[in-house]
Amino acid sequence: MVTALRPKPGPTRNYHFPNFHDEILPSGIRLVTAPVAKLPVVTILVVVDAGSTNDPKGKEGVAALTAGTLLEGSKRFDGAELAEKFEQLGTAVESGADWDSAFIKITVLSDQVDEATKLLGETISSPVFPEREIERAKAERLAEILQLETEPRGLADEKFSEFLYTEESRYSKPDEGSSESVSALSGKDVEEFYRSGYRSGSTTVIITGDISTEAARALVTRAFQHWPSGRAPHRQLIAAARTIRKSIHIVDKPEAPQSELRAGHVGLPRNHPDFFPTLVMNAVLGGLFGSRINLNLREAHGYTYGASSFYDWRRGPGPFVVSTAVQSEVTAPALREILLEIDRIRGERISEEELSLARDYLDGVFPIRYETTAAIASALATLVIYDLPADYYDSYRKNVRDVSADAVLQAARSHLHPDELQTIVVGDARVIRASVSDLNVGDMHVHGS
C-alpha cells in the first residue's frame, strides 16, 4: 500500500533570474547579455522596434515580409547560400515580426558562435531583398491565408480580431497581412520599411548562454559595425473597439463536428498598472488547468478537450479572450457557462484556496520558465520591448504574491466587460443558430464561410 501520508515540501532553495548586463554600445545598439554556462549553447536574439503595428496604412504585412526575407540575400550571398552557410554551422535563422517587434534569432553551439554572429550581423546589415524571393514569400503567405479557410482554429482567431477592433486599428487585420494588402506589397515597400526601421536606436541584441559579456560585446561591435544609426518611425497606435454593443458572429461551416468559440473584448496594454492583479484574476478564471472555465467546461461537463482565457499582452490593448472548441450540439450551453463564469468572478470575491492556487503556481513555476538560453533571451526581450524596469524579474514573484482577493475582484470588475462581449463561433450555423439566440449575447450576424 502506498502511504496515505502526504509529503510536506522541503525548505525552498533560492532562485535568482540570471544576472544580465544591459548597455548601449557606441553605435547606439543596445546590448543585453546573460552569461549562463550550463551547456555549451548560445542564443542570439536581435530585436528591432519594427513590428507589425508599424506597418504603414494599406501596407499591412510589410513588417512580417521584411523580417521574413531578411535572410534571403545579402551583398555576398544569395538566399540558398545563406541557408546553407548557417546550417553548416548547425543553426538556422528564425526571423519574423509580431505586433511589437521584429526578431531575428539563432541558437548555436558555443564553438560556432563567433562565425555565426559575424555572418548574421553582416547579412542583416546588408540585405538585398531579391524580387524573386519577395514574390515567393508573398505567394507563401497567400497560401497560408488560403489554408485558414479550412482551418477553424486559426480562422476563429482571425475573425475574432476582425470583429473586435475598429477597421482603423492595425489589430483588426492579421499581423502578417491580408490577401489584399500582401498582394499589393512590392520589393520597394520592403526596402523602404527596412531602411526606415532597422536602425541602431531601435535595435537590441540579446545574447544568452555560454559566453562572457566581454566576448559578446566585442562580437556584436564587430558584427554590427555597419548597422545604420537613427530610430524607427511609429504608426499611431489605434486599438478602439469596433463596437461596444454585445454581438455574436457565426461563421458558417456546414457539418462541422465542433464549434470553435471565441468570446471577449478589447483588453489592456502590457504596461497597465493592474497587470499583476489581472494576471492572477485570469489564472483563476481561465488561465490554469484548474481554472474555473476549464474545470467547468471540460471536467464537469465534458463539452471540450480544453477551455482557457487570456489577455494577449501587447503595447496597445490586445484582446481579452475566452477560447475553446466544443461539440456543435452543446455550443449554447458551453457559451452560457462561459458567461456565468465571467459574471461570477465579477460578482464575488474568489476563495482563499483559489487565490493561493493561482499565486502559488505563478510564483513557483517561475524558475521552470527560464531553463533554456532561448527562454532567457525571450524574457529579456520582453523587458526591452515593454520597457520594463531592470528588477522586473527579481520583483515578479513578490508582485504576484502581493495580489489579494480584493485586488482580484477589483481587476475583474474593472477589466472584464460582459456587456461589451463579442462572440465568434466558427461552426455549423444550422445546428447552433437557434440555441445561441436564446442566450443574452447580443445581435446575431451569420456569415458564409
Next chain:
Amino acid sequence: MGLHGGQFKTMRIPVETFHLDNGLFVTLSEDHTTPIVAVNLWYHVGSANEKAGRTGFAHLFEHMLFQGSAHVGSNEHFELIQRAGGTLNGSTWLERTNYFETVPSNELALALWLEADRMGELLPAMTQEKLDTQREVVKNERRWSVDNQPYGTMLEKMQELVFPPSYPFQHSLIGSMEDLSAASLDDIAKFFATYYTPDNAVLSIAGDFDSTEARKLVAEYFGPIRSGEGRPALPPMNLPPVFGSRLREVVYDNVSLARLFMAFRSPVFGSEKYYAASVASAVLGMRKGSRLHRSLVRERQIAADAGAFTLDLAKGTDILVVDVTARPETSVARLEEEVEREIDLIHREGVTETEVKRAIALIETDLLASLQSAGERADRLSMFATYFKRPELVNEQADSYRSVTTQRVNELISERFGEENRASLLYVPKEGVEPESVLAAAAGTG
C-alpha cells in the same frame, strides 16, 4: 554541479540506475544549476497493446490517471502540482505512455508520492461517471485534433496504409468514436492490472535533488507496490525492409491545399541504421537548406512547405515520412510528379558529404539545446531505459549521429527509397477538384 563537461565533444549528463525489488527501473541524473526537478514515468504500453474493438483505449486510460487514486481526489493531481509551482502532463504513443511533472526541487516528494499513489492504487478512485466524462473529453479531443483539423487524419490513415491488417501499429491511436463508446470500467481494471505495474515502468528523476534522499523516497513510495504478472507479448512484428509494391491512397478532404505524405519503411529507432535514416530524413527535409525545401519550395516554387520526419518506432519497423504541401496553383498531379522526381533522384544518385554534414550539425545543436530542460533529460532517460534498458544511451546519441557517414546514408537510401518501398497518402481539396484528373495521375505513377 553543472552539466558542462568542458568541451561539448565530451558532454555527458550523469546517469545512475537502480531497480526496486518489484521491478521498477529507476534512473537518476543530477544537475544543481537550477532548483527544479523533473519526474518522468514511462509505462511500456501504448496503442499497440490495445485489443480489437478498443482502439483509443490506452489514451483514454491516460486521461483516467488524472481522475484521482486512493489518496488523491479527482483532478487533485493537477491541482497539487500546480499549487506547488509545477508543470505536468501525460501523453500516449503507439509504444508507450508517459507522465511527467517538473517541480521546484523542494517538492520532489510530492511528485513521487502522486505518481506512486496512482501506480499503486488507481482503481478505488475509478467511477462510471468519471469514465463517461473523460470519454466525452476524449471524443472532443478527437473532433478537435483529428476530425475538425485539416490533415488531422494523417497519422491514422498513414498507420492504416503502411502497416498490415491487425499489426499492432495499424490502428488509430486516438481511437474510433465507436470503440471509445464501448470502453468500460472493467476494461480499466484489466488494463491497469496488466500494464500499470512497476515492472512495466521506468521512473526517471532529473535535476536538483540529492541522490540518497531520492533513493529513499522512491523506495518508500514505490517499494510497497506489487509487481505484475507479466505483460502479454505482442505478436511477432518483423516485417521485410520494404513494402514490396507501391501503396497509394487519395483522401478527398476539407483542405485548401493538396499535400502529399510519402512514407518509406525504415530501420527501427535506436538501431545503427536508424541513425543513417534519421540523417537522411534531415538531409531531405530539415530546415530551409534541405533538399526538398531548396528544390520544391525555393527553386521550382511548386510547394508552400516541405519537410521530413521519422516516427521513431522501436519495434518491428519505423517509417520515414516526406511531407510536401502544394502551392495553390500546383496541380495535384504535378505535386506527385515533382516529389517522385526528387525521391528518384536521391535514390539514383545519393546525397553528398556536404549535405550529410549540414544535417548532422543541425541535429547536434537541437539535441544539445533540448538537453537544457530537466523534463527533456528525464524523458530521454526513460525512453532509452524503456526501449533498450540502457538509459546511458542518452549520452551516446550525439556520437551515434556524428559517426554516420555519407556512405551509410547512401546505403540506407539505396535500400529504402526505391519504388517498391513508397506509400503515398495524398490529400486533395474536395471542393474544386475533378476526381478524374487525380485518378489519372494515379494511373500514371502506379
